[in-house]
Amino acid sequence: MTHEHFDAIVVGAGPSGNAAAYTMAQRGLKVLQIERGEYAGSKNVQGAILYSDALERIIPDFREEAPLERHVIEQRIWMMDDSGHTGMHHRSDDYNEQKPNRYTIIRAQFDKWFNRCVREIGVTVLCETTVTGLIADEHRRIIGVQTDRDGDGIFADVVVLAEGVNGLIGQRSGLRKELRPEDVALAVKEMHFLPQDVIDARFNLRGEEGVVIEAMGTVTDGMIGTAFLYTNRESISVGVGCLVSEFAKSGEATPHGILDRFKAHPSVRALLEGAEIKEYAAHLIPEGGYRAVPDLVGDGWIVVGDAGHFVNAVHREGSNLAMTTGRIAGETIANVLGSCLACTRDNLQAYVTQLQETFVMKDMKKYKNVPRMLEHGGHNIMDIYPRLLNRSAQTWFRVDGRDKKSKESEILRSARQARGLTGLLGDAFRLARAWR
């Protein structure tokens, strides 16, 4: 009996898998995509922000049909202490453009749409099917996959591992190491439903305008992590995430405990008042940065998206890196097979080379020292500085009969008290070096 053969098998139907599958099918390859969820998106969790640029390069007119919630016109960055926050708000009517730059989305709906596009362009998609292992030939070249359904293996020239953060298949096949707790964040989020007009009024929005709030500070109890709040059309996504190693170190803190604290915070409480919680989800986010990126290509395999650790934790970007790596992997494979070459490690290396030229690797490299800096100075950044900032702001803005000069000295004094002069200078130096 002859086995069915595909040009490529894509494992996973998230943004990177869909991007890879779409790109390859568009270039005429015979592609099979395998997704363990009931439908694409059913198991996918993200904040979730969609970055138009990365998707536009795959589906230029996606705005016509994709299920989008609101386009982002305002970004708030908050440093929180226990009773308030100090922050920066950036809002501009310029974001009400014809082709907005960022959208809030609901992943279950968005991924389903993306995957429908993938199917319509000719990819065969198997859902509710889990890839249990890779099949290798006698030269340890990957030639196919094994699934949990009754039947023989399915074979292909190349397997695209778009399996997500855990990378279990890659791990099981010895292509990569196990995740380290320092390199991965555990995030939890809830969806709070509110009528559209209530959200519009609370966040000063009109029509399909949306707001994004990113917050850090004492809410994570000194652990390295952030909180977020995004407006959807008729719901608000609210969540927190901290490094798994931090939860382990703390021993007491729980993700939902921190989320509850964030929701009860005076700056957040009123925004969620009267809302009905309809969904909750948890997910791992690869945040180890450049140093945590595993081997990306081998004989007959290529890694994209979260499985390749492609997340820019500093800028909260991930899905755009996923789509971009998926697209470039797809292009590389199409080029290799189009030139009648085999998908060997050497031939697939073009994928890595090309990634170096894009924002993906450039940004990953730029921030490659951030995880290490946080490991050492994280507590100061998450706890001492937010407190300091909020106290200083209060000293500055309170009108209480004291002269401004003594207020300035008090602010400087409290900064020195909190970290000491060498501490302050050291933090500034370390931050600058990590940011460079």
Add this chain to the structure above:
Amino acid sequence: MQIFVCIKQVPDSGQIRVHPVTNTIMRQGVPTIINPYDLFGLEQALRLRDRFGGEVTVMTMGPPMAVDSLRKALTFGADRGVLLTDRVFAGSDTLATSYALSYLIRKAGETWGAPDIVFCGKQTIDGDTAQVGPGIARRLGLSQLTYVSGIDDMDLTDRQILVRRRGDHGVQVLRSRLPVMVTMMEGSNEIRRGTQADALRAARAEIVQWNAATVGISDTSLCGLRGSPTVVKKVFAPTARDEKAEMISTEGISPSGMAEALVDQIFSRQPGLRDDLFRQAAGH
């Protein structure tokens, strides 16, 4: 043997939302599933096919997106899927639905051979009427076996079927002449997991799509909203009751102890009930 299975794509009741103002079901964005009751019919159909040979055709009437549920049915192992879709069917009640489905079944019968059995779910989880199956049977002149909990035997030469049916006071064992329309009870079987070959075939299968004209419906006044005499007069959310459920702890208590505690609770809430019951018992 030809077996037809009627399915319906319904919103996933686990993820549904009710609009706070209009009290109507908000279907937009809610994931859809195959009506769970229909899967008992589908599994029974597949078992009969495996035993007696033949084909299982899955069919539905609905919007174009209903192909998803037909494709899903194919991953379980059904042989083909047919979708009847047309704007004229929008707003159909059970009368108009069974009208349209009877034409669909007739047309499918002409195309692939007349069905020996038509399976339906007991009812749907979004309409809960249990009227469409019987409606189809009546329109096509099929014997009608509702609330079937199991098929004991079938004889294709004698063209007879022997089933168990859940009745009000027990189980009826009924013999009927083929062709029949069967609605299956929940829990009568468990839907199988399709093989890899089934999944691959389903992913690539062409779902047959017909419209009103293809199945030979010329009188559209009996279709959709126009053909539906059912009127929704009012939709309301029941008001929450004030009294809360009371929990009786079961830990370390024997079953009879639990029963006693329960009876005590009831009698303490309804003081008159005890005397009423004794009086009735005495009267008998």
